[in-house]
Structures are given as structure tokens and as C-alpha cells.
Amino acid sequence: xxxxxxxxxxxxxxxxxxxxxxxxxxxxxxxxxxxxxxxxxxxxxxxxxxxxxxxxxxxxxxxxxxxxxxxxxxxxxxxxxxxxxxxxxxxxxxxxxxxxxxxxxxxxxxxxxxxxxxxxxxxxxxxxxxxxxxxxxxxxxxxxxxxxxxxxxxxxxxxxxxxxxxxxxxxxxxxxxxxxxxxxxxxxxxxxxxxxxxxxxxxxxxxxxxxxxxxxxxxxxxxxxxxxxxxxxxxxxxxxxxxxxxxxxxxxxxxxxxxxxxxxxxxxxxxxxxxxxxxxxxxxxxxxxxxxxxxxxxx
Amino acid sequence: xxxxxxxxxxxxxxxxxxxxxxxxxxxxxxxxxxxxxxxxxxxxxxxxxxxxxxxxxxxxxxxxxxxxxxxxxxxxxxxxxxxxxxxxxxxxxxxxxxxxxxxxxxxxxxxxxxxxxxxxxxxxxxxxxxxxxxxxxxxxxxxxxxxxxxxxxxxxxxxxxxxxxxxxxxxxxxxxxxxxxxxxxxxxxxxxxxxxxxxxxxxxxxxxxxxxxxxxxxxxxxxxxxxxxxxxxxxxxxxxxxxxxxxxxxxxxxxxxxxxxxxxxxxxxxxxxxxxxxxxxxxxxxxxxxxxxxxxxxxxxxxxx
Numbered sequence: 001x002x003x004x005x006x007x008x009x010x011x012x013x014x015x016x017x018x019x020x021x022x023x024x025x026x027x028x029x030x031x032x033x034x035x036x037x038x039x040x041x042x043x044x045x046x047x048x049x050x051x052x053x054x055x056x057x058x059x060x061x062x063x064x065x066x067x068x069x070x071x072x073x074x075x076x077x078x079x080x081x082x083x084x085x086x087x088x089x090x091x092x093x094x095x096x097x098x099x100x101x102x103x104x105x106x107x108x109x110x111x112x113x114x115x116x117x118x119x120x121x122x123x124x125x126x127x128x129x130x131x132x133x134x135x136x137x138x139x140x141x142x143x144x145x146x147x148x149x150x151x152x153x154x155x156x157x158x159x160x161x162x163x164x165x166x167x168x169x170x171x172x173x174x175x176x177x178x179x180x181x182x183x184x185x186x187x188x189x190x191x192x193x194x195x196x197x198x199x200x201x202x203x204x205x206x207x208x209x210x211x212x213x214x215x216x217x218x219x220x221x222x223x224x225x226x227x228x229x230x231x232x233x234x235x236x237x238x239x240x241x242x243x244x245x246x247x248x249x250x251x252x253x254x255x256x257x258x259x260x261x262x263x264x265x266x267x268x269x270x271x272x273x274x275x276x277x278x279x280x281x282x283x284x285x286x287x288x289x290x291x292x293x294x295x296x297x298x299x
Numbered sequence: 300x301x302x303x304x305x306x307x308x309x310x311x312x313x314x315x316x317x318x319x320x321x322x323x324x325x326x327x328x329x330x331x332x333x334x335x336x337x338x339x340x341x342x343x344x345x346x347x348x349x350x351x352x353x354x355x356x357x358x359x360x361x362x363x364x365x366x367x368x369x370x371x372x373x374x375x376x377x378x379x380x381x382x383x384x385x386x387x388x389x390x391x392x393x394x395x396x397x398x399x400x401x402x403x404x405x406x407x408x409x410x411x412x413x414x415x416x417x418x419x420x421x422x423x424x425x426x427x428x429x430x431x432x433x434x435x436x437x438x439x440x441x442x443x444x445x446x447x448x449x450x451x452x453x454x455x456x457x458x459x460x461x462x463x464x465x466x467x468x469x470x471x472x473x474x475x476x477x478x479x480x481x482x483x484x485x486x487x488x489x490x491x492x493x494x495x496x497x498x499x500x501x502x503x504x505x506x507x508x509x510x511x512x513x514x515x516x517x518x519x520x521x522x523x524x525x526x527x528x529x530x531x532x533x534x535x536x537x538x539x540x541x542x543x544x545x546x547x548x549x550x551x552x553x554x555x556x557x558x559x560x561x562x563x564x565x566x567x568x569x570x571x572x573x574x575x576x577x578x579x580x581x582x583x584x585x586x587x588x589x590x591x592x593x594x595x596x597x598x599x600x601x602x603x604x
Contacts (some may be wrong), residue, residue: 011423014420015423015427015428018424019428022437023436025440027441045442126587126591130584130587131580132524132580132583134524134525135577135579138572138573142570142573145569193603194603199603232426235429236429236431239529240431240525240528243529243562244561244565258432258435259439270432274428277426277427278427
């Protein structure tokens with residue numbers, strides 16, 4: 001356990017360092033006049049510039065004793081909290097919904113997989129796991145716009161202030177990971193059906209439902225591992241959906257600060273996402289070791 | 300004939316995927332000759348209805364099935380004309396990715412040159428950081444942003460960023476194969492590493508690799524779409540708009556490029572963003588279907604429940 005925590009913490013910091021190093025690659029533009037109104041843009045790309053960037057970045061922290069403040073005087077950290085709370089309202093429900101409901105539906109799909117409706121459900125879930133979230137989002141918008149033209153009560157589609165603003169982005173972010181979870185749960189349980197213990201369990205007179213529980217706990221390690229993918233997926237798509245829906249959360253701000261070459265701000269906005277990943281990895285490793293003793297190293 | 304229909308019925312997914320792939324290929328190869336496609340992409344600058352003048356974009360109608368963009372060009376024609384470039388980029392990215400990842404995974408499996416450590420750390424890094432964030436960070440670096448060879452560098456970046464993940468998966472496959480009994484026979488007759496790779500490893504991996512490659516084609520399309528929405532494109536040029544003011548201009552009509560103004564478009568003429576996104580979804584669907592269909596073909600084993 002201690003070993004796992006240290007290892008993940010080391011990885012956490014290494015990832016942070018590599019991220020900062022990529023972020024600080026030199027990007028300064030030099031404009032030369034070619035006479036008249038003609039100019040030429042040049043980007044020198046040297047090791048010296050790179051070193052200078054890194055030094056500047058480090059001294060910034062020494063001088064500001066923290067992340068500093070925005071030009072408006074608000075501390076960056078305060079700004080982060082505001083955007084982050086907004087984003088977490090999307091990320092946390094999306095994660096919880098896709099892991100829990102996804103697993104439950106996956107078990108159900110496995111249970112009825114040889115029936116007709118099982119096949120239909122399998123095909124549907126596979127289809128939904130193939131639709132990119134941006135398309136889903138645009139389609140939902142299009143439908144609402146058409147519906148509003150034809151008399152559907154109109155509401156604000158692009159905002160972050162209304163109580164319902166988070167619903168459409170959240171739903172578009174949930175669909176893909178949820179059905180990915182369904183697929184992976186069903187597949188990993190199906191991989192167990194050939195095992196001897198299943199036959200033994202039936203031989204001992206257990207019914208289908210009891211054996212189902214057996215299979216589930218044996219597939220548990222693989223299923224829990226997927227939570228990592230789910231979180232990574234949600235965080236990857238978050239900035240795009242936030243931009244499209246004008247939700248303006250931390251994910252979008254991270255991208256904006258990278259675009260604007262604001263290194264300090266980008267690092268600050270990157271930390272919570274990395275922390276979320278770290279948390280999910282830790283919890284899933286812990287949950288795996290707890291319930292599935294055969295998976296623990298050394299036994 | 301009966302055999303064919305039976306094969307189709309048994310592998311419906313594969314068959315559907317194949318038909319959709321044909322649609323894509325026809326659009327990519329012969330798009331400009333199709334009767335409903337306007338290969339010159341004429342602009343309809345304005346339209347006069349009952350004395351009033353309307354400016355584009357025009358809504359989808361019987362004249363323009365998918366509507367027009369802000370310049371009054373037919374969306375359907377734009378999408379068909381952009382198919383070739385888009386699919387070519389997707390294909391190139393995937394080919395480069397695998398051309399790098401396959402040798403890399405074999406070296407990692409053999410633990411040569413510290414490749415296994417490299418792959419492991421790359422994989423660990425990208426299991427923490429979303430790929431798209433790294434691609435964005437590299438794509439806005441001036442040497443990449445500025446050169447005339449930008450398409451080349453962008454394709455290489457997108458290909459290599461995920462090469463670690465692919466190599467990691469394939470290294471796992473190599474490791475599993477290495478434990479098989481028949482490997483010993485290869486060693487016993489004194490086959491060298493190259494001969495081992497060619498005759499003892501790869502023949503058992505082709506099937507899997509094809510599935511990996513096809514599903515990666517879908518993933519690449521997805522990533523390109525996402526990049527399009529946030530304004531990162533494969534081919535773009537820096538032009539001087541004002542004295543000492545430079546702006547990025549788009550110089551092609553591949554699908555992600557049509558999303559350039561998606562942020563504005565979805566608040567008004569949403570069809571401009573909808574149809575390119577639809578085309579990309581169609582492509583992703585096609586590749587996922589093919590991959591899934593191929594996977595289902597060899598599936599027979601014991602089942603006690």
C-alpha cells in the first residue's frame with residue numbers, strides 16, 4: 001500500500017514536471033521590419049531561450065510567493081476556485097453516473113446477452129459508444145433549436161448562470177464513457193464464463209443469479225481499472241464541450257491559458273485535473289486490492 | 300450466392316461497415332464527378348426573395364440539401380470535396396503511428412535500448428494527461444505553427460503522441476506470445492530475432508493488428524474533430540493582415556477546418572457545424588463497425604454460463 005502511494009505520488013510529480021517543461025518551450029516572436037509596411041515574423045528557438053524561460057518561471061514563484069494575481073488584482077487561486085467549482089458540477093456527476101450505471105447496465109447486458117433483447121441492447125450500447133460527444137452536443141442543440149422554432153418553451157442554451165446550464169454538457173460528456181463502461185463490464189465478465197469455477201458453482205447447485213455475483217467479483221479488477229479511462233476521457237472532452245456550450249469552466253480556461261502562452265495560469269489550472277486523475281487511480285487501485293485478494297501482488 | 304447471403308447475415312456488422320466504407324471511398328476518390336456535387340464550389344453571394352435581399356448562410360432546402368456556409372457555398376459539396384484530404388490525413392497519421400509503434404514494441408519486448416522503460420513512461424504520462432492537451436501545446440509552438448511543412452509536422456505529432464500507448468498494448472501481445480510453446484521450436488532451429496519476428500510473432504498478430512489499426516483510424520478522426528473545434532488544424536498558413544499583425548488563415552476544406560467557426564455557428568446557422576461533425580461521426584462509425592465486425596468473426600470458446 002505504502003509502495004503504491006509513493007509510486008503514484010512520484011508519477012504525479014514527474015508528470016507535472018514534464019508538463020511544465022513542454023509548456024515552457026520558447027515561443028517568443030521577433031518581428032523584423034523589411035522596410036516600408038513589410039514585416040517578417042521570426043521565431044528563434046534556442047537552448048538559451050529555453051533556459052531563460054525556465055528561470056523566469058522559477059523566479060516568478062519566488063517573487064510572488066505563490067501563483068500571484070491576475071491583472072485585475074484577484075489572486076489566481078481564487079479565480080481557479082470559481083471556474084473549478086463550475087467544472088466539477090459537470091465532471092463529478094458524469095464520472096459517478098458513467099461508472100455506476102455503466103457497470104450495472106453491463107452486468108444486465110451480460111446476463112441477457114444471448115437473448116434477442118440482449119443482442120439489440122448490445123448493438124445499441126455499442127452504437128452510442130461510437131458517437132463523438134461533440135456530435136451529440138451539436139445534435140441536441142439542433143433539436144432544441146428546431147423544437148423552439150416550433151413552439152417548444154425556449155430557454156437559454158448557452159450559459160453558465162442558470163441552474164440547468166450544466167445538464168446538457170454533462171449529458172453529452174456522460175454518454176460515451178457510460179457505454180464504454182457497459183461494453184467493458186460485459187466483455188470482462190464474458191471472459192470469465194469459460195473458467196472452471198463457474199462450472200463448479202453450477203455443479204454445487206447455485207442458480208444463475210448467484211453465479212452472476214461470483215463472476216462479477218472475479219471480473220471486478222478489470223472493471224475497476226476502467227474507471228481510470230472514464231475519468232481521462234471526461235477530462236479530455238471537457239474543454240471542448242465547455243467551449244461549445246459557453247459554459248466557461250476550468251477546462252476551457254486551461255486551454256485558453258495555453259493558447260495565450262500564460263504559463264503560470266496554465267500550470268495552476270492543470271493541477272486540479274492531474275489531482276483528479278491521481279485520486280481516481282489511487283481509489284481504483286485500493287478498491288481492486290480490497291475486494292480481489294488474488295490480484296494483490298505477491299500472493 | 301446462398302453462401303454469400305449467409306456470410307452477410309452472420310457478419311452483418313462487417314458488411315454494414317464495408318458498405319459505409321465504400322460510400323466514403325467513392326466520396327473521396329470520385330467526389331467531384333458526382334452529379335449533386337458542385338466541384339467548383341460556387342458562392343451564392345445573395346438571394347432575392349420578394350424584393351428583399353438575403354445574405355448567406357442559407358438554410359438547408361431542396362436546392363442546398365445541407366444548407367450553405369457563410370460564403371454561400373453548398374455544404375454538401377464542401378464535405379464531399381473535403382473527404383479526400385480528411386481521409387488521407389487520418390490514414391497517414393495511423394500509418395506513421397504503427398510504423399513507429401510496431402518496431403518499438405518489439406524492441407521493448409526484447410528490452411533493447413531501454414525501450415521498455417521509454418514505452419512504460421510514455422504510457423504512464425498519457426494515462427494522466429489528456430492527449431489533446433499535449434497536441435495543443437505542441438501545435439502552437441512557433442516552429443510547428445510557422446513552417447511550410449506544418450501539415451507534415453502536425454501529422455507526425457499526432458501520430459507519435461499516441462504511439463506510446465499503441466506500442467504498450469502491442470508489447471503486451473508480444474509478451475503473451477513469447478510464453479507459447481512453439482516459440483521454443485523457433486529458438487531450437489536457431490532463428491535470429493528478425494526471423495523470429497517475421498515467422499513466429501507477426502503471423503499471429505496480423506489479425507489483432509488490423510483490428511487495432513482500424514479502430515485507431517476512428518480514434519484519429521475523433522481527435523482531429525476535437526482539435527477542429529478548438530481551432531487547431533493540420534494545414535494553416537500565417538498571413539500578414541496588418542503591418543506587423545499576423546493571423547492564421549485556413550487554406551483547405553478538410554472537415555475539421557469546416558468547424559473553424561463552430562463556436563459562432565452553433566448559435567445561429569448550426570448546420571454549418573452539424574454536417575461536418577456528422578461526416579466525421581459517419582467515418583468514426585464506419586471504422587468502429589469494421590473493427591467490431593472483424594473481431595466477431597473468430598469467436599468460439601467454452602462457456603459454462
